[in-house]
Amino acid sequence: MTDSKISYLKAMKRLNAAIPEAKDLQEGLQTGLDIILEDFGFEYAVVWYPDKSGDMEVLRPAYWVGDFNLTTAECPLEGNIVGRVFTGRSSEMHNNCDSSVTEGLDFLSGIEVRNLECIPVAAGYDAVGCILLINRAGGADITEDEHNVMDMFGILLSMYFDDNDAIYESMHRRSVLATMRDIRKDYRNGDIVTHVLKGVDVDIHEGEFMVLLGESGCGKSTLLNIIGGIDTATSGTFTFKGEDYSNPGEKVLTKYRKENIGFIFQSYNLMPNMTAIQNLKYIAELNKDSLDPEDALNLVKLDGKGDNYPSQMSGGQQQRVSIARALVKQPQMILADEPTAALDYETSIEVLQALEERVAAGMTLVMVTHNEEIARMANRVIRMKSGVISSIKINPHPAKAADLSW
Ligand SMILES: Nc1ncnc2c1ncn2[C@@H]1O[C@H](COP(=O)(O)OP(=O)(O)O)[C@@H](O)[C@H]1O
Ligand SMILES: [Mg+2]
Structure with a gap:
């Protein structure tokens, strides 16, 4: 048997085993995409879903894999391969793509497209989206066998997942909390x-754990501070919960910060002459709907440590007090700038576990780090390079803090 025949049979078998095990369409899609990318390798993969909120029906990227930023990309339902596959419910494969194939896919400008595969995603009888795969690794053509495997992937999804609202919803982008x-x-x-x-486009989704990753000096803290209203942008648009904060006055910004944002920094910034609980009570008294400081300490597993002064606690414990302090005012979003950079491995994991639990409870978290291992915990990894976003990647299966090692 040829190599291509073997990888085709292997992928068929893996898809056949994995998709019926998935708990919903979303998981089936992510697991299947992992298999396709692993066995065939593509430079880019984009999952599209229809957005009917505007006047015109367009498809938007629900998520994508690869070094590009599709936050603002959209695709009309007519006139290109994505729209055709979505409406026609039938897959297309192209090797040696010319501009007639990529027409209307403006986000591809600047990418040399060698081959494209597009397959429909269906829940029962309803088309809910499609998957675009771009550029086979190594430049090899997509073979007929491989095309059949990918086709089968789409068919398996529609066989195993019935048409229902929950599934349809799961294909849609999570609600957007902030846009830049x-x-x-x-x-x-x-x-x-x-x-x-130098021109950053990104959305923050409600309830997600987003990591901003990049070398020192690339602008991560600057971006985080703009998100948090500690700093303002020179130009551009920033919205939070639909409100425009692009040119806020100092008063508006202070109110925005106070009501919505909890900060955690590398240095814990606790008041040294106050106990842990006093550090929290001080913040609780400044805010209307605050959490009971004792409860906040419980959330970070520091019950019983409330009467300790910062100097009587380890770095990890102090950082957990600062997480509790951020939680006290019940913010919409927690922003953490290298929260474990000053800690050793073990206490870093404790701090990350405390954050991980808050995300599991529904908190939106944006964390700056230069540690690639920590980025594995995120739902999405936004990689920055000298002032721009160089890629946005989805982690279909985020790692647990306890499974990280460095
Ligand atoms: N107040 C400032 N004046 C001039 N340059 C600054 C100032 N603050 C930050 N920078 C520069 O902006 C760049 C990005 O900084 P920063 O956002 O802190 O990077 P990161 O957090 O990714 O390490 C750095 O080159 C830094 O020197
Ligand atoms: Mg920084």
Whole structure:
């Protein structure tokens, strides 16, 4: 048997075993996509779903794999391969793509497209989206056998998952909490202008754990501070819960921060002359709907440590007090800037576990780190490079803090 025949049979077998085991369409889709990407390798994969909120029906990326940022991408239902496959419910495969195949897919400009495979995703009889796979690894053509495997993937999804609202919903993008469009930040020092953020487009989804990853100096903290209202952008649009905060006055910004954001920094910034519980009570008294400070300490597993002063606690314990302090005011979103950078491995894991539990309970968390291992915990990893987003990747199966090692 040829290699291509073997990988085709292997992928068939894996898909046949995995998809019936998935608990819903979303999981079936993610698991199947993992198998396809692992066995055949593609440079890019995009899952599209129809967005009917506007006047015109368009398809938008629900998630994607690969080094590009599709936050603002959309695709009309007519005139290109994605729309055709979605409406026609039949897969298409192309090797040696010319512009007639990629027409209307503006996000592909700048990418040399060698081959494309597009398969419909269906729940029962309803088409709920489609998957676009771009550029076979190594440049090899997609074979007829491989095309058949991918086709079968779409068919398996529709066989095992019935048409119902829950499944349809699960295909849709989670509700968006914050949006950033073309965010730029310049620092001016005399005649010298430094462009620190050079046009950032990204959404923050409600309830997600987002990691901002990148080398030191690439602009992660600057972006986080703009999200948190500690700093403002030089230009661009920032919205939170549908409200525009692009050009906020100081008063509006203070209110935004106070009502919505909990911060955690590398340094714990606890008041040294106050006990743990006093550090929390101090914040609780400044906020209307605050959490009971004792309950907040329980959430980070520091019950019984309330009367300790910061100097009587380990770094990990102090950082957990600072997490509790961020939780006290019941924020919409927690922003954490390298929260474990000053900690050893074991206490880092304790701190990450405390954060992981809050995400499981529904909290939205945006965390800056340069630790690739920690990024495995995120639902989405936003990689930054000198002031721009270089890629956005979904983690279909986020790792548990306890499973990390470095
Ligand atoms: N107040 C400032 N004035 C001038 N340059 C700044 C200022 N703050 C940050 N920078 C520069 O912006 C770049 C990005 O900084 P930062 O967002 O802190 O990066 P990261 O968090 O990714 O390490 C760095 O090169 C830094 O020197
Ligand atoms: Mg930083």
